[in-house]
Amino acid sequence: MTEQEVIELIDSSLAEEFELDRVDMTPEANIYEELGLDSLDTVDMVIVLEGAFDFKIREEEAVRAIRTLGDIHRFVLEKVADQN
Amino acid sequence: MPLAPVVVTGIGIISSLGNDFPQLMEALLAGRSGVCEVPSLDQVGGLRSRLAAIVNGVDPKQIPRKFRRSMSNMSVFAYLAGKQALEMAGYPDDRLDSGELGVFIGSTLGSTATSESFFKDYFRDHSLERMKTGLFFQLMGHSCAANVAQSLGITGRVMAPSAACATSCQAVGYAYEQIALGRQEAILCGGADEFHPLTVATFDIMHAASTGFNRQPNAAPRPFDSRRDGVVCGEGSGILLLESKVSARQRGARILAEVVGFATNSDTSSIANPDVGALVTCMHLALKDAGLAAEEVDYVNAHATGTEQGDIAEAEAIRQLFADRVPVSSLKGHLGHTMAASGAIELAVSIGMLERQQLIATRNLEQIDERCAGIAHLQQNRAQQVKIILKNNFAMGGINCTVILRSYLHD
Numbered sequence: 001m002t003e004q005e006v007i008e009l010i011d012s013s014l015a016e017e018f019e020l021d022r023v024d025m026t027p028e029a030n031i032y033e034e035l036g037l038d039s040l041d042t043v044d045m046v047i048v049l050e051g052a053f054d055f056k057i058r059e060e061e062a063v064r065a066i067r068t069l070g071d072i073h074r075f076v077l078e079k080v081a082d083q084n
Numbered sequence: 085m086p087l088a089p090v091v092v093t094g095i096g097i098i099s100s101l102g103n104d105f106p107q108l109m110e111a112l113l114a115g116r117s118g119v120c121e122v123p124s125l126d127q128v129g130g131l132r133s134r135l136a137a138i139v140n141g142v143d144p145k146q147i148p149r150k151f152r153r154s155m156s157n158m159s160v161f162a163y164l165a166g167k168q169a170l171e172m173a174g175y176p177d178d179r180l181d182s183g184e185l186g187v188f189i190g191s192t193l194g195s196t197a198t199s200e201s202f203f204k205d206y207f208r209d210h211s212l213e214r215m216k217t218g219l220f221f222q223l224m225g226h227s228c229a230a231n232v233a234q235s236l237g238i239t240g241r242v243m244a245p246s247a248a249c250a251t252s253c254q255a256v257g258y259a260y261e262q263i264a265l266g267r268q269e270a271i272l273c274g275g276a277d278e279f280h281p282l283t284v285a286t287f288d289i290m291h292a293a294s295t296g297f298n299r300q301p302n303a304a305p306r307p308f309d310s311r312r313d314g315v316v317c318g319e320g321s322g323i324l325l326l327e328s329k330v331s332a333r334q335r336g337a338r339i340l341a342e343v344v345g346f347a348t349n350s351d352t353s354s355i356a357n358p359d360v361g362a363l364v365t366c367m368h369l370a371l372k373d374a375g376l377a378a379e380e381v382d383y384v385n386a387h388a389t390g391t392e393q394g395d396i397a398e399a400e401a402i403r404q405l406f407a408d409r410v411p412v413s414s415l416k417g418h419l420g421h422t423m424a425a426s427g428a429i430e431l432a433v434s435i436g437m438l439e440r441q442q443l444i445a446t447r448n449l450e451q452i453d454e455r456c457a458g459i460a461h462l463q464q465n466r467a468q469q470v471k472i473i474l475k476n477n478f479a480m481g482g483i484n485c486t487v488i489l490r491s492y493l494h495d
Binding site: 051 | 149150153213214215216217218
């Protein structure tokens with residue numbers, strides 16, 4: 001997968017799960033304040049990403065530090081690179 | 085301690101015959117049936133019944149995702165009906181979080197469809213790693229009540245009575261008692277249920293689901309009829325806004341009816357089959373609570389689901405109290421059995437009958453079973469003066485429930 005394909009899969013998966021408007025999904029967007037997610041959503045976000053990329057990230061410390069969509073992109077890109 | 089008079093000021097309906105109260109009343113007065121063939125029931129091994137009364141035209145997406153994620157269909161139905169009831173009552177938004185408004189809404193179970201979908205995935209590899217956070221909230225015994233309170237911002241007492249087919253009759257009765265005691269100013273009360281093949285199976289395995297009219301859906305169920313062959317399962321929600329008369333009058337709300345009596349009791353003779361004596365006792369206790377004599381009742385809205393034993397027992401109990409003086413009908417012939425929603429939906433329609441002074445007959449009652457005879461069965465709609473209505477609901481588990489309504493005399 002190219003970097004762009006990874007980002008597209010993240011964004012499309014999250015847009016579907018959380019009914020987000022793709023226009024709002026900029027890398028700078030804060031997932032809580034701007035995209036409207038809450039603590040329950042972040043648990044589900046992990047499950048959605050695990051399903052989309054076939055990896056396990058629930059126990060990763062770095063997940064807790066995620067604030068923006070760009071943070072998610074970077075985190076997942078790193079995990080995908082590690083997998084390869 | 086003096087008890088506060090309790091009135092109904094709002095009604096919300098989601099049903100197979102319309103998704104608001106006026107639509108439902110129009111369909112019932114026209115004698116329409118909400119029962120249809122459900123082809124997917126063919127796929128369930130051993131299931132013989134193919135009919136159900138299904139809700140159409142509800143778009144859950146009108147509910148914000150934050151609230152919808154914890155809702156299965158039954159909570160969606162309860163939310164929409166609850167909102168309708170508040171709107172009809174003109175209940176002020178700034179009273180929702182006063183602590184004086186409560187929510188008493190029950191269902192038979194948490195969502196069976198959600199359970200099925202979870203376990204289908206879980207049994208693949210016995211992993212919980214794909215379990216999302218909304219699951220538990222859809223499975224809770226108080227899922228409908230909690231979802232309605234959360235989504236409408238209601239901060240008073242929340243209770244979720246669960247007594248199968250008597251659920252929402254009990255919810256209305258308990259709400260009436262709480263308001264009469266002065267513990268709450270108003271309560272959104274009723275029930276909701278969603279269709280699932282396992283509900284049909286529950287009745288079918290006990291030979292209590294209709295199986296003989298699979299190609300004539302509008303001919304079943306047939307309460308009190310000699311050819312009745314069991315329940316047709318339905319879904320939906322009925323929610324009433326009960327309010328103290330003082331509060332309703334202070335607000336200038338339109339009062340639809342008064343709730344004047346309630347009783348519920350337990351029949352320990354059998355977990356499945358009703359006992360005539362216990363049914364009589366329940367109705368008698370409700371009359372006593374209302375301070376009324378049986379002679380003062382103008383109409384009985386029966387539970388009568390179209391089962392062999394239930395209809396006979398209820399007819400006999402009604403005969404013992406009212407002989408053939410009081411008109412009796414059941415709405416199950418139009419709506420099927422909406423389970424936990426049936427009590428509140430049928431109470432709502434009873435209020436519609438009080439408002440219009442028009443009684444609705446039992447649909448599909450063509451030849452009265454002689455074992456259900458001796459009472460004044462309504463086989464045609466009838467215009468009639470009606471002031472007092474007695475409403476029954478009886479449930480598996482030996483639970484009986486009766487609520488008494490009185491038309492409100494405006495002064």
